[in-house]
Amino acid sequence: CIISVTLTFLFSAHCFSEGFLAISPKPMADFHVQPESVHAEESGVARFQCQIHGLPEPVISWEKDSRPVDTSNERYTLLPTGVLQITGVREEDSGRFCCVAHNSAGVKHSAEALLTSSVYKEPVIVVGPENLTLTVHQTAILECVATGYPRPIVSWSRLDGRPIGVEGIQVLGTGNLMISDVGVEHSGVYVCAANKPGTRVRRTAQGRLVVQAPAEFVQPPQSIARPVGTTAIFTCQARGEPEPQLTWLKNGQILEPGGHVKLRNNNSTLTIYGISQNDEAIYQCIAENSAGSTQASARLTVLWADGLPGVPIHVEAEALSPTTIQVSWREPDKNTQDIIGYVLHIRRTSGGMEYEEAVSKVTLQQIIRDLEPSTNYTFYVKAYTSHGASKPSDSVTESTHGEVPAPPSLYTKVVNGSVVQATWESSSKMGQPQGFRLYYRRAHTPLFTGPIAFPRNVTQYNITHLGET
Ligand SMILES: *[C@@H]1O[C@H](CO)[C@@H](O)[C@H](O)[C@H]1NC(C)=O
Ligand SMILES: *[C@@H]1O[C@H](CO)[C@@H](O)[C@H](O)[C@H]1NC(C)=O
Ligand SMILES: *[C@@H]1O[C@H](CO)[C@@H](O)[C@H](O)[C@H]1NC(C)=O
Ligand SMILES: *[C@@H]1O[C@H](CO)[C@@H](O)[C@H](O)[C@H]1NC(C)=O
Ligand SMILES: *[C@@H]1O[C@H](CO)[C@@H](O)[C@H](O)[C@H]1NC(C)=O
Ligand SMILES: *[C@@H]1O[C@H](CO)[C@@H](O)[C@H](O)[C@H]1NC(C)=O
Numbered sequence: 001c002i003i004s005v006t007l008t009f010l011f012s013a014h015c016f017s018e019g020f021l022a023i024s025p026k027p028m029a030d031f032h033v034q035p036e037s038v039h040a041e042e043s044g045v046a047r048f049q050c051q052i053h054g055l056p057e058p059v060i061s062w063e064k065d066s067r068p069v070d071t072s073n074e075r076y077t078l079l080p081t082g083v084l085q086i087t088g089v090r091e092e093d094s095g096r097f098c099c100v101a102h103n104s105a106g107v108k109h110s111a112e113a114l115l116t117s118s119v120y121k122e123p124v125i126v127v128g129p130e131n132l133t134l135t136v137h138q139t140a141i142l143e144c145v146a147t148g149y150p151r152p153i154v155s156w157s158r159l160d161g162r163p164i165g166v167e168g169i170q171v172l173g174t175g176n177l178m179i180s181d182v183g184v185e186h187s188g189v190y191v192c193a194a195n196k197p198g199t200r201v202r203r204t205a206q207g208r209l210v211v212q213a214p215a216e217f218v219q220p221p222q223s224i225a226r227p228v229g230t231t232a233i234f235t236c237q238a239r240g241e242p243e244p245q246l247t248w249l250k251n252g253q254i255l256e257p258g259g260h261v262k263l264r265n266n267n268s269t270l271t272i273y274g275i276s277q278n279d280e281a282i283y284q285c286i287a288e289n290s291a292g293s294t295q296a297s298a299r300l301t302v303l304w305a306d307g308l309p310g311v312p313i314h315v316e317a318e319a320l321s322p323t324t325i326q327v328s329w330r331e332p333d334k335n336t337q338d339i340i341g342y343v344l345h346i347r348r349t350s351g352g353m354e355y356e357e358a359v360s361k362v363t364l365q366q367i368i369r370d371l372e373p374s375t376n377y378t379f380y381v382k383a384y385t386s387h388g389a390s391k392p393s394d395s396v397t398e399s400t401h402g403e404v405p406a407p408p409s410l411y412t413k414v415v416n417g418s419v420v421q422a423t424w425e426s427s428s429k430m431g432q433p434q435g436f437r438l439y440y441r442r443a444h445t446p447l448f449t450g451p452i453a454f455p456r457n458v459t460q461y462n463i464t465h466l467g468e469t
């Protein structure tokens with residue numbers, strides 16, 4: 001506004017009874033109420049006001065963009081108080097408004113005030129939240145950008161009605177939701193709402209946040225030792241999001257349930273009934289979901305009664321000579337790993353002292369020496385651990401070979417023309433012979449006559465009928 005030059009001039013007053021009175025008008029003071037800028041929605045109302053003191057009372061008019069407002073426009077109402085009302089505001093009403101006061105003392109322009117108006121626009125969500133799948137401790141950013149006039153207010157809620165909370169929650173920009181260090185409890189459908197201010201007009205968009213947690217053990221399986229024939233139970237419990245799958249390995253191989261091995265409760269319980277040596281192993285539980293996997297292992301130790309070794313099997317004895325017998329056997333079929341050696345028990349079958357020979361755990365056979373020929377011996381074997389001996393194995397009996405006697409000494413004596421007396425003597429070495437056999441032939445003929453058998457107490461024989469043919 002351009003401040004006009006104030007003129008001083010004469011003012012005629014008719015209300016006085018006598019003659020003419022000349023009054024000198026005073027210049028107006030400043031506006032004590034200045035018009036203020038307003039923002040009006042389309043079809044809304046705008047109102048400007050200004051106040052100024054003056055003598056004579058100033059007359060108020062309004063200018064828009066330095067031109068007098070058109071008061072013939074029925075949407076513009078100028079009240080005698082100087083208030084300007086504009087109804088049914090349109091975009092074209094926007095501009096700079098200025099109040100003009102004038103009286104005989106002059107003209108004064110107020111400060112300018114802006115009328116802005118805009119068209120109402122429904123709230124619209126331009127970008128809504130995406131579906132997100134995250135792992136715990138990551139950061140979730142849920143986008144929401146809304147336009148509209150007036151500018152919509154963006155707010156967030158959970159579809160299930162649970163509160164979003166405040167910890168770790170931040171709003172980025174005008175409406176994006178950031179959740180730091182997400183946990184599985186943050187999983188859910190998030191609703192972004194764009195509200196027209198002061199109304200219930202709203203648009204919404206939603207996105208699902210899935211927070212996964214890698215599998216972790218609540219209860220890993222524990223190593224156990226159980227006596228043979230009893231039941232062994234391993235428990236494995238894991239949590240995670242999604243629910244972890246459990247599988248088992250036995251000594252690194254996938255465990256195939258069946259028979260006396262059962263998996264229950266979604267594989268969280270492994271039960272082995274009537275355990276035997278074959279069940280002694282490392283059992284691993286593997287918990288796995290889409291966010292990760294973990295494993296834990298436990299050992300099953302199968303205990304034998306009293307922790308003693310099993311009985312050696314397949315005991316066999318074989319005579320090698322009149323004085324030696326070889327005894328062999330195999331490892332027990334259970335609880336062999338703690339065996340430190342074997343003891344071989346030897347006695348004559350017919351009775352007498354038993355004696356023992358210790359044998360290393362690797363040999364599994366022993367040659368017994370210094371036995372008597374043609375004698376039955378009985379053998380059995382025990383396995384030993386540091387805890388003690390197994391039960392005795394089955395016994396076996398074997399006879400040493402018979403001894404070959406030294407040749408007897410033979411003497412002959414002619415009795416008469418048809419009889420020769422043969423006399424012999426057994427050697428004193430190498431045991432007693434069981435008997436004798438006599439063969440004879442005529443010199444220079446190929447065939448022997450005989451044998452003629454004699455018990456061991458007979459040492460003489462008369463060969464008769466010689467020379468008869
Ligand atoms: C999000 O997932 C839901 C189903 O859970 C689906 O209906 C929707 O279309 C998905 N939104 C986006 C942006 O992919
Ligand atoms: C096995 O898993 C399913 C799905 O994960 C669940 O519904 C069910 O209750 C579970 N059963 C047991 C015995 O834990
Ligand atoms: C249980 O484990 C077996 C293999 O050990 C697997 O084949 C099966 O799918 C598992 N069952 C469940 C419910 O995880
Ligand atoms: C050895 O035992 C066998 C069978 O028991 C028997 O026939 C044999 O006469 C015995 N031998 C000796 C020398 O005792
Ligand atoms: C030889 O002696 C036996 C008895 O010792 C006798 O019987 C036999 O007749 C005798 N023979 C001759 C030819 O003398
Ligand atoms: C030899 O012993 C048997 C019985 O063992 C006996 O009958 C026989 O008379 C004995 N012979 C001699 C010559 O001693």
Ligand SMILES: *[C@@H]1O[C@H](CO)[C@@H](O)[C@H](O)[C@H]1NC(C)=O
Pocket residue numbers: 415421460461462
């Ligand atoms: C063999 O002949 C002699 C002489 O005639 C005699 O003394 C002896 O008893 C005879 N022996 C036997 C076993 O007949």
